[in-house]
Amino acid sequence: xxxxxxxxxxxxxxxxxxxxxxxxxxxxxxxxxxxxxxxxxxxxxxxxxxxxxxxxxxxxxxxxxxxxxxxxxxxxxxxxxxxxxxxxxxxxxxxxxxxxxxxxxxxxxxxxxxxxxxxxxxxxxxxxxxxxxxxxxxxxxxxxxxxxxxxxxxxxxxxxxxxxxxxxxxxxxxxxxxxxxxxxxxxxxxxxxxxxxxxxxx
Numbered sequence: 001x002x003x004x005x006x007x008x009x010x011x012x013x014x015x016x017x018x019x020x021x022x023x024x025x026x027x028x029x030x031x032x033x034x035x036x037x038x039x040x041x042x043x044x045x046x047x048x049x050x051x052x053x054x055x056x057x058x059x060x061x062x063x064x065x066x067x068x069x070x071x072x073x074x075x076x077x078x079x080x081x082x083x084x085x086x087x088x089x090x091x092x093x094x095x096x097x098x099x100x101x102x103x104x105x106x107x108x109x110x111x112x113x114x115x116x117x118x119x120x121x122x123x124x125x126x127x128x129x130x131x132x133x134x135x136x137x138x139x140x141x142x143x144x145x146x147x148x149x150x151x152x153x154x155x156x157x158x159x160x161x162x163x164x165x166x167x168x169x170x171x172x173x174x175x176x177x178x179x180x181x182x183x184x185x186x187x188x189x190x191x192x193x194x195x196x197x198x199x200x201x202x
Contacts, residue, residue, distance in 0.1 A: 032108050035101065042098045048113045049105030050087075050169040055162055057090050058124055062158050065135070069148035072139045079132055084125045113168065120165040127158060 032049070039046040043053055061082055064075050087106050091099040109117070131154050138147035167173030 035105050035108055038101055039105070042101065044098060044102055044105055045170055047110075047171045048117075048169055049109045050113070050117060051102050051105075052166045052169045053094075053096055053102070054087050054090050055166060055169075057085055058128060058158070058162060061128065061132075062155060062162070065131070065151050065155050065158075068135065068139075069144070069151050072144060072147055076136075076139055079135060082128075082132060084129065087121070113171075116173075117165065117168045120161065120168055124158070124161045124165060127154075127161060131158070 035049055036046045039049070042051075044051045061079070064078060068075050068079070085093070088103050091102045096102060106114070131150070134150055135147065138144075138150060164173060
């Protein structure tokens, strides 16, 4: 193959890749607009494509923690059974009316919103798991005074984290949303759209 043929092949390959990436981007933008158009009359925020209904996963345990000091043995089993669920896992198992839309919205949420939301949920999960372990220890040793103090201090902290996360979902908390995603994150986010159009060029 001559050098000119090689150059033409490289140019054609680059043009092919550029067209594929451009179509993938357009496909993703179109999908986002489609999802936003379907958020009317739902609990899904049209801008972030997320819903605060997911936070019920944490709110239910917080309510139990408020009651634990007055009746520690009554809620032992419920606290022990709690397991963290991801956003998609929660809606897959829930009776939420628009759960398919909620899952699709999460997968296509703006990258800066998704990054902030996932980070805030990770903080909530870590705090919750650590707290539940401490609660179980206090209950098993009969340390009711320590249990009351632990819950008294922890519940407001968890509620603050819930409020921050809800603010991200509702688009009212912007702190940290300007963080730039890494190149790897950007590629991962567009991979689903890329796959959807690959066959058009192959």
